[in-house]
Amino acid sequence: MVTIGRRNTILTIVLLVVIALAVWSQPDYERPNVEFLPAMRRSPSFEAYEPNPVLPGGTSSQTPIPGTIARGQLVLHYKATPEDAVRAGEELANPIPPKSKDRSASVGRGGRIFQVYCSPCHGGGGMADGPVVKRGYPPPPSLLTGKSVQMKDGQLFHILTYGQGNMAPFAGQLTPGERWDVINFVRSMQEQEKKRQEAAAAAAKKEAAKTKTEQGSGEAPAEGDAAKEKKREEQKSSPPNPAASDRTSEKKLPSQEDRS
Numbered sequence: 001m002v003t004i005g006r007r008n009t010i011l012t013i014v015l016l017v018v019i020a021l022a023v024w025s026q027p028d029y030e031r032p033n034v035e036f037l038p039a040m041r042r043s044p045s046f047e048a049y050e051p052n053p054v055l056p057g058g059t060s061s062q063t064p065i066p067g068t069i070a071r072g073q074l075v076l077h078y079k080a081t082p083e084d085a086v087r088a089g090e091e092l093a094n095p096i097p098p099k100s101k102d103r104s105a106s107v108g109r110g111g112r113i114f115q116v117y118c119s120p121c122h123g124g125g126g127m128a129d130g131p132v133v134k135r136g137y138p139p140p141p142s143l144l145t146g147k148s149v150q151m152k153d154g155q156l157f158h159i160l161t162y163g164q165g166n167m168a169p170f171a172g173q174l175t176p177g178e179r180w181d182v183i184n185f186v187r188s189m190q191e192q193e194k195k196r197q198e199a200a201a202a203a204a205k206k207e208a209a210k211t212k213t214e215q216g217s218g219e220a221p222a223e224g225d226a227a228k229e230k231k232r233e234e235q236k237s238s239p240p241n242p243a244a245s246d247r248t249s250e251k252k253l254p255s256q257e258d259r260s
């Protein structure tokens with residue numbers, strides 16, 4: 001003990017005090033520790049679902065006062081009927097219309113939502129070839145060529161909010177903003193499809209014109225006319241979108257055509 005200096009004595013005492021405090025402050029590991037300033041931990045306010053002796057009804061959460069609308073709350077006066085879907089199309093305005101500067105961001109968000117919530121049935125490209133349909137679920141109409149192309153945005157919003165036929169409502173899964181985003185994405189797919197069809201039609205027209213000039217210059221006129229006639233027939237009977245027929249991934253479901 002002679003070698004231990006004064007400083008070490010003090011440190012030893014401090015150590016012993018710390019150990020003593022630690023032992024004293026937590027004598028029983030089953031019980032909570034000693035509390036300093038417990039008001040930091042035990043707040044005097046009530047939790048949302050706690051019973052409450054002060055408020056009416058004895059609950060902490062209160063129902064909205066009748067006749068009031070909370071800020072940001074969406075109030076829709078529609079029924080889940082096709083007539084009301086059409087009315088919603090007339091009345092509801094898309095908060096992010098085509099020319100607005102947030103449109104492309106909205107389409108981007110909508111694309112991600114579509115892949116998660118819609119593609120299982122409608123297919124990644126909206127062609128009604130999702131995995132659920134391949135296992136026997138009644139196929140929805142194509143979102144690229146079906147009636148939805150002509151529907152107003154508000155009607156699509158109604159369909160997403162209240163459902164339609166075999167399609168369940170998405171009001172529980174998607175916020176109103178997310179519903180508009182996915183509608184904007186569907187619109188962008190439809191625009192691309194329209195452009196593709198126009199390009200294909202233009203290419204077919206060009207091709208036809210080319211064949212005409214080639215025929216016009218040489219062969220006997222009778223044969224040329226017959227070939228032209230044949231070509232015209234072919235164009236009439238072929239689908240409006242000739243380029244689509246050589247897309248191997250596109251399997252048209254028979255019932256898509258049957259739906260009215």
Ligand code: HEC
Pocket residue numbers: 114117118119120121122132138139140141142143146147148156159160164165166167168170182183186
């Ligand atoms: C469980 C499969 C399923 C899912 C998931 C689904 N749909 Fe549908 N959808 C359908 C079916 C089936 C119909 C046809 C309903 C009817 O009229 O009988 C339909 C119809 C529609 C229509 C109307 C098309 C028309 O021409 O009448 C739109 C628009 C639509 N869905 C969009 C969406 C969007 C957007 C999502 C994702 C948020 C989605 N659907 C998710 C199955 C589904």
